Amino acid sequence: MSTAPMIEVENLTKRYGSRAAVRDLTFSVKRGEIVGFLGQNGAGKTTTMRMLSCFMPATSGTARVAGFDVFTQADEVRRRIGYMPEGNPLHLDMRVREYLKFRARLKGLSVARSRERVDIVTEQCGLGDVASKVIGTLSGGYRQRVGLADALVHEPELIILDEPTKNLDAHLTRAVRQLIKDVSRDRTVFVSSHLLPEVELTCTRVIIIHQGSIRESGTLDELQRKMSAGQQIIAELAAPVPDLREAWEQMAEVEHFEIVAAEGSFHRCALTPRAGIDLRPQIFELAKARSWPLRELTRTRHSLEDIFVHVTRREQE
């Protein structure tokens, strides 16, 4: 297996007429990663995924999957990816097993091999009970599993899932999410979503796309650190206000502070540190030295949601 990145996208642009759906996209996904592709509706997620799965060409720029160009070596790419489009379209008139076999044969598996693989993915996706049912009669959750089983049936190196948990209730979403985690153990997963918890729970890395271009990318920790400029330290100390004021003013790392009275003799101090320094040890030392009772010391971290809102709002303001 080569060490080349699984997905390599360079300056990918797609225009519909004069409107650019995707603009100058550049990113890469390493083998074995689970990457979340996050963006609002209409941000260009589906367009990007369609280009990666060789369904439509880019206006300019290149994209390579496992080292193969998606435009000039489309067949090689298609053999290596399992793609589940948005809305999970299926042949509703077919039975589950029949459909999976049909798809396996279409993807070039031999009769014996396709039978074997269909057995495996049926088991893996929990479709054993409904294998002989007509897909049209299945519930949304089962259909989603059928779509996932289809994406997995030919043992692709890369799975591309476009909004896999759209329109599913919380319980099913969780089941599908777990399934994605399970199957991602030995392959690369590229999954899009407009829901944050989704990405937060399943992915190792996130790419945030807004209005056709990438706004942020990195692991969850990296993103949170990047956004730490806005983080705050909350300390609840039992000390007189003037003393607290003096202490914070003396502390060079504190950029800004607010003191609010809390119950008892405690005061709640919200401190904004300079350049994302973690002030907590210093505050603890201070409280110890002055023997101020300390009952809370926390750092408020941005959730992915804050990051997302922040990143996507920048443009609109």
Add this chain to the structure above:
Amino acid sequence: MQPFLTLVRRELGMCYVSLIGYVIVAAMQFLLGLSFIIVLQALVNKPFDVPVTEAFFNNGLFWLVMLLAPPIITMRSFATEKSSGTYETLMTTPVGDAQVVLAKFTGALLFFMSAWLPLLAYPFLLKRFSVDLAQVDTGALGGTCVGIFLFGTLYTALGCFASSLTRNQIIAAMNAFVLGLGLFLLGYLTHILPPKPGWQSAILQHVSMVDHMKDFTRGVVDTRPVVFYLSLTGLFLFLTLKVVESRRWK
């Protein structure tokens, strides 16, 4: 080859598993049976001076079947895949565009031809119940089969083309029907226009499908109509392929 066969099987499965397939076959059989009865009644009154096959095919009901069935069979081939989104799952598998087009065409053509199969019983019925055993000529029967097949290939290809243009199957069927009817009626222009020697009427004579079928049902298989049907089939398949490929035009 494997994806092609898999797709053909799927296309046929779609026709035979669904109700619509049987509705088409039943409707075709009803109309053809009616046409058969008309011929039988005519036979009872007086012996024919033309082959039975010609009498059978030279009536409106036969042409109704010929012109209506292919658009209805092919209307779903691309249009439903597009509207349901399965077109995307299909086109992201390692299957060539040409394979998809040929498979859809072959599937529809096989279904169309299979719908004619009950017709094979008619000659036997005729032989069993008619006094004049010479009524049914093997050559004429063979020619008829060739005619139906050729007509079927052209109209199926045309239907596939119409279906590839839209995501609505009703529009696909109507487009195919109108295109097909237009092509069919071209031949009738010779009856309307004053017969004037020149290249115009020469061309019109060559595209008259009624005349072609008259030849075929007499057992005459001329290469000119064969070339005409096959080349037009090729043209429409080529156009369909281009429409399918256009998705990947930059």
